Amino acid sequence: MSDTILELADVSLAFKGITAIDGLSFAVRRGEICALIGPNGAGKSSLLNILNGVYRADSGSVTFEGERFGRIRPGSAARRGIGRTFQHAALFGPLSVIDNVLAGLARHSRTTLVEHAFGLPRDAAETRRFLQAAEEILAFLDLASYRDRIVSTLPYGIQKRVDLARALAARPKLLLLDEPMAGMNGEEKRAMGSFIEAARDTFGLTVVLIEHDIGVVMSLSDHVVVLDYGRKVGDGPPEAVRNDPVVIAAYLGKPH
Amino acid sequence: MSFFLETLAGGLLAGVMYALVAIGFVLIYKASGVFNYAQGAMVLCAALTFVTLTERDLPFWLAGLVTLAIMVTLAVAVERVLLRPLVNRSQMTLFMATLGLSYVIEGIAQLLMGASVHELDLGIPDLPVALGPIQLSRFDLVAAASAGALVIALSLFFERTRIGVALRAVADDPQAALSIGIRLPVLWATVWAVAGFVALVAGLLWGARQGVQFSLTFVVLKALPVLIIGGFTSIAGAIVGGLIVGAADALAEIYLGPLLGGSVSTWFAYLLAVAFLLVRPAGLFGERAIERV
Numbered sequence: 404m405s406d407t408i409l410e411l412a413d414v415s416l417a418f419k420g421i422t423a424i425d426g427l428s429f430a431v432r433r434g435e436i437c438a439l440i441g442p443n444g445a446g447k448s449s450l451l452n453i454l455n456g457v458y459r460a461d462s463g464s465v466t467f468e469g470e471r472f473g474r475i476r477p478g479s480a481a482r483r484g485i486g487r488t489f490q491h492a493a494l495f496g497p498l499s500v501i502d503n504v505l506a507g508l509a510r511h512s513r514t515t516l517v518e519h520a521f522g523l524p525r526d527a528a529e530t531r532r533f534l535q536a537a538e539e540i541l542a543f544l545d546l547a548s549y550r551d552r553i554v555s556t557l558p559y560g561i562q563k564r565v566d567l568a569r570a571l572a573a574r575p576k577l578l579l580l581d582e583p584m585a586g587m588n589g590e591e592k593r594a595m596g597s598f599i600e601a602a603r604d605t606f607g608l609t610v611v612l613i614e615h616d617i618g619v620v621m622s623l624s625d626h627v628v629v630l631d632y633g634r635k636v637g638d639g640p641p642e643a644v645r646n647d648p649v650v651i652a653a654y655l656g657k658p659h
Numbered sequence: 660m661s662f663f664l665e666t667l668a669g670g671l672l673a674g675v676m677y678a679l680v681a682i683g684f685v686l687i688y689k690a691s692g693v694f695n696y697a698q699g700a701m702v703l704c705a706a707l708t709f710v711t712l713t714e715r716d717l718p719f720w721l722a723g724l725v726t727l728a729i730m731v732t733l734a735v736a737v738e739r740v741l742l743r744p745l746v747n748r749s750q751m752t753l754f755m756a757t758l759g760l761s762y763v764i765e766g767i768a769q770l771l772m773g774a775s776v777h778e779l780d781l782g783i784p785d786l787p788v789a790l791g792p793i794q795l796s797r798f799d800l801v802a803a804a805s806a807g808a809l810v811i812a813l814s815l816f817f818e819r820t821r822i823g824v825a826l827r828a829v830a831d832d833p834q835a836a837l838s839i840g841i842r843l844p845v846l847w848a849t850v851w852a853v854a855g856f857v858a859l860v861a862g863l864l865w866g867a868r869q870g871v872q873f874s875l876t877f878v879v880l881k882a883l884p885v886l887i888i889g890g891f892t893s894i895a896g897a898i899v900g901g902l903i904v905g906a907a908d909a910l911a912e913i914y915l916g917p918l919l920g921g922s923v924s925t926w927f928a929y930l931l932a933v934a935f936l937l938v939r940p941a942g943l944f945g946e947r948a949i950e951r952v
């Protein structure tokens with residue numbers, strides 16, 4: 404296995420002439436937590452949407468696990484092992500927590516529809532296995548007490564964690580997190596940060612996340628990529644990025 | 660009193676058959692948020708295919724299997740040709756597509772099998788059966804029992820199994836469902852195939868009752884008030900809605916009919932539906948939309 408899991412080469416994206424991403428190239432090492440930072444409108448979410456196939460890049464290429472593609476569709480991205488969470492927790496609101504996580508396991512189903520319809524032995528075994536896997540993930544993220552609650556009735560912070568649980572259920576190799584800590588207080592952010600680190604260590608994930616809280620970014624990530632107006636203005640370990648004058652001017656603000 | 664009970668029971672039995680048609684809509688609505696206008700055409704297509712095959716002296720079970728195979732093929736074709744290119748389009752776009760689809764299905768079915776009226780005899784004698792003080796039609800009882808069994812099987816399948824979970828997930832947020840690897844094409848084809856199977860059963864029961872002919876597509880119109888009363892998203896709602904419409908129709912025809920000069924059952928269900936729209940717009944079992952302002 405190569406050391407690089409994801410590589411972007413000269414990726415550009417424009418919406419009706421407005422450039423969202425402009426000739427972006429960077430690489431993500433296997434097993435690292437890579438943070439994308441930058442002001443609003445810098446193209447961070449657009450970039451995640453390209454990576455899991457919601458948008459199609461106008462030019463450039465993405466290489467994931469040594470396979471290069473110009474366009475990937477969300478379904479096949481999921482099956483190749485790219486999972487994601489959404490900025491505004493796009494959970495299945497009317498479903499219970501456990502059902503949301505079970506839905507995340509869908510891509511691992513190996514039984515046929517007919518077996519499923521009649522509850523044949525192989526399907527029953529798979530159902531038990533899925534349920535056990537889902538329970539394990541709930542326990543891992545400390546969500547067991549919310550197991551049967553309807554998701555839309557839960558507090559926002561818990562919903563974000565359910566979103567993470569659903570994404571982890573699919574056992575992705577690369578996990579894209581769009582502002583996993585948005586709207587949380589300091590304590591919740593620290594908890595979420597340690598869940599993300601634990602998930603990386605336990606499941607051997609690579610994580611690419613978007614986060615605005617610079618304190619969280621510096622303590623959580625191994626690698627920081629700074630975007631501004633769709634261009635890359637910084638790329639490196641957190642300490643190096645924090646002291647880079649170009650990055651400071653673009654994002655962190657000038658010292659007064 | 661026994662006359663009242665007889666009318667009520669007859670109405671409830673007819674109501675189960677309305678529910679059967681309504682469930683075809685609920686299935687597809689739950690999976691894609693689309694009111695499938697072509698459901699009536701599918702009922703006609705299934706009944707016409709079945710009756711044409713039996714007239715060619717195929718045994719019932721073989722004709723049933725062949726018709727089912729055709730309905731499943733139709734479902735897969737609809738997913739491929741119609742739904743896949745329109746994924747993530749507005750519900751109105753999809754509705755218009757099913758409107759077009761209904762004319763295509765009707766046209767092709769009648770082109771291949773003709774537009775004449777076929778008689779369909781399922782071998783169930785339409786004799787009265789005495790049940791205590793009331794008499795009921797044996798055909799109605801058998802039809803209601805088979806419709807009821809199908810309805811229960813479907814609700815269990817979609818509420819208890821993982822496909823049911825995936826289905827509800829897709830209905831809630833197709834984009835998120837795709838992103839976690841749920842196979843939308845497989846799911847849609849499945850749902851349309853099941854809707855095709857429901858259309859087949861509905862086509863046989865209604866076809867035996869009123870003859871297999873073009874007007875079978877209009878049983879759809881009976882399903883509409885059922886859906887409004889029961890809610891578009893609930894199989895249980897379709898059953899209860901069907902029973903309410905069936906009973907109300909029958910009772911209104913008998914007790915209001917003479918006062919208003921007859922034909923009450925053609926419009927009474929719609930009046931009821933409008934009343935429900937005013938009081939409970941999402942229906943009895945529908946999911947009420949709660950929006951954050």
